[in-house]
Amino acid sequence: MHPIYRLLDPFLIWFYRLTGHTLADFLIGTLVLAFLALIIGEVTISLAFLVTKKRIDQVTAEADRYQNLSMEALKAGDKQAYKAANKLANDAFGKSFFMQIALSAAFLWPVFFALIWMEYRFSGLEFPLPFTNYSLGYVGVFILLYAASYLLFKRVKYKLPYFRRIKAILDTCTNQKFHQSLKLRETNNGT
Amino acid sequence: MRKKSLLIIGLLATLAVVATLVLALPADAGKLEEAIAKTPQGVGKGMIDPSAPKGFMGIPGAPKSFFLFYILWGAWVGWIFSSVGAFGGIMAGVGHITVFGLADYGRTFKDTNPTLNKLLTDSIRVCNQYLVALSALISSVTYYRMGRLVLPLGLCLAGGGIAGAYLIPVLTAGKITLRAYIGYFGLVVFAVAYVLFYETTAKGQEKRKAARAASKAFEEAHIKKKAAPAEAAKPAAVASGVRVTHWGLTKIAFTFYGVEFSFNPLWPVLGGFVIAAISAFIGVGGGFLYVPFLTSVAGLPMFIVAGTSALAVLVSMITSIFTFMFVKSVPVDFILIGTELVGIAIGSVLGPMTSKYIPEVWLKRLFVVLAVYVGIGYVTKGFLGYSVMPGM
Numbered sequence: 107m108h109p110i111y112r113l114l115d116p117f118l119i120w121f122y123r124l125t126g127h128t129l130a131d132f133l134i135g136t137l138v139l140a141f142l143a144l145i146i147g148e149v150t151i152s153l154a155f156l157v158t159k160k161r162i163d164q165v166t167a168e169a170d171r172y173q174n175l176s177m178e179a180l181k182a183g184d185k186q187a188y189k190a191a192n193k194l195a196n197d198a199f200g201k202s203f204f205m206q207i208a209l210s211a212a213f214l215w216p217v218f219f220a221l222i223w224m225e226y227r228f229s230g231l232e233f234p235l236p237f238t239n240y241s242l243g244y245v246g247v248f249i250l251l252y253a254a255s256y257l258l259f260k261r262v263k264y265k266l267p268y269f270r271r272i273k274a275i276l277d278t279c280t281n282q283k284f285h286q287s288l289k290l291r292e293t294n295n296g297t
Numbered sequence: 298m299r300k301k302s303l304l305i306i307g308l309l310a311t312l313a314v315v316a317t318l319v320l321a322l323p324a325d326a327g328k329l330e331e332a333i334a335k336t337p338q339g340v341g342k343g344m345i346d347p348s349a350p351k352g353f354m355g356i357p358g359a360p361k362s363f364f365l366f367y368i369l370w371g372a373w374v375g376w377i378f379s380s381v382g383a384f385g386g387i388m389a390g391v392g393h394i395t396v397f398g399l400a401d402y403g404r405t406f407k408d409t410n411p412t413l414n415k416l417l418t419d420s421i422r423v424c425n426q427y428l429v430a431l432s433a434l435i436s437s438v439t440y441y442r443m444g445r446l447v448l449p450l451g452l453c454l455a456g457g458g459i460a461g462a463y464l465i466p467v468l469t470a471g472k473i474t475l476r477a478y479i480g481y482f483g484l485v486v487f488a489v490a491y492v493l494f495y496e497t498t499a500k501g502q503e504k505r506k507a508a509r510a511a512s513k514a515f516e517e518a519h520i521k522k523k524a525a526p527a528e529a530a531k532p533a534a535v536a537s538g539v540r541v542t543h544w545g546l547t548k549i550a551f552t553f554y555g556v557e558f559s560f561n562p563l564w565p566v567l568g569g570f571v572i573a574a575i576s577a578f579i580g581v582g583g584g585f586l587y588v589p590f591l592t593s594v595a596g597l598p599m600f601i602v603a604g605t606s607a608l609a610v611l612v613s614m615i616t617s618i619f620t621f622m623f624v625k626s627v628p629v630d631f632i633l634i635g636t637e638l639v640g641i642a643i644g645s646v647l648g649p650m651t652s653k654y655i656p657e658v659w660l661k662r663l664f665v666v667l668a669v670y671v672g673i674g675y676v677t678k679g680f681l682g683y684s685v686m687p688g689m
Contacts, residue, residue: 154646158379161649173600175512178519180554180598187515190508195599196592197505200382208378208385208645211371211638218635225631
């Protein structure tokens, strides 16, 4: 076991010894681990978002702009403008998409470190599926509980002060840009 | 419409999962241990020294780089993703194959234990594929949020995608030598190099300039004159404008904003199959390729294509996850992937910071040079047995 995991092991394994009932303990311990991985991921991605928000907004705004333009061109029956705007929307969307892939790493990295520890501890564990030759290992249980944690956490996320504060900062940046662009349109329209 | 879409997605996903569980062979969790046990022991080429420190996949004596190198390489990949885009996946593959020495290590077992050679090939493919999985996850979330769906198109894509994502691993897992895999990877790198190169040429840039000019002209003529600020700030209408008017084996038609679009269902089925097959075989590509395929080949509006692709991507992602969870045919090195993800996250933050100082066209030119170098190196290594490029 890696020295860092040897340090963390007593704390993590404590959650797997709460009730004395093997299956329940495994599920509780894995659920706690999944939650920890989720929270750490949420914190790191929120920090990454704060740093990159301006660029994300730029590429997203470009994709939205050309997408809406292509629809207006479609409604107006202008095929050339539609093709042009559609192509640019495609390019802008691609940029935005790859940025999101890179940023998603900031959310998901703790999952793999959790799985590394579980591999040390539970690599031989299998839960046979009834009436089949298949079984669910520690990875499968972790994925299911991580998904459940994500859905649960979504409901309470913005009740936590840290995430509420981050949301307020991100919303403020978005609103500032929105009002700036609104002001620009007013100036252009001479109103 | 949304409830109907959810029901169909659920049915397709269930079908895909059942097919995976029924048709795929259950994996032997000790496949890697078995392969290691059958390898001759010793310190020579193609041998395993049981007393050596464990490296890649926990194999004694396998390459193991200092964790910081994984993070640094991941940062390079993340930087590319957030600066230019597509080439990041290729670089992740180059890291696994060449930089960390995994391919050369795997090749040593070609004669002493071909099973281990092929198992290592599959492991390297899976390491490449986690980025495809990320792409699929992002596609599903992002596209589905857009909520604009052309159901028959989504079904065709999903059908082709499932077939490709399922057939390729079943047909190739344990059968592809590392050398062959490197050769095919090199071919894909050449294809990416061509696309990047075209975008940097005068013709490629002229097309983009013309598209911008046409869009700007239309915008000035139609939008700015008629739209009040409040109207202009409203988001565009959602997919209630999509109406399927004709279902057929050779033609499916729908209207959107009064304009009729039609497509031959064979194209999205084939396209879905090919894209999923490439993703499954090579470990690059994935959900993001559906959108340019449908907008370029079928000429469909990105407005609805992006949302429709979610159906195909979501279903194939569920299939892959279930395959990974229950079939478990290939072991995965979590340490390698976890540390790379840390690096990718760092790179994703650096990319936007540096993009204002480096023009995109020069970045693309740099990557074209890299891609040609890597492509030639891998194609020659794969199909000739040796690389003509140093270091590959």
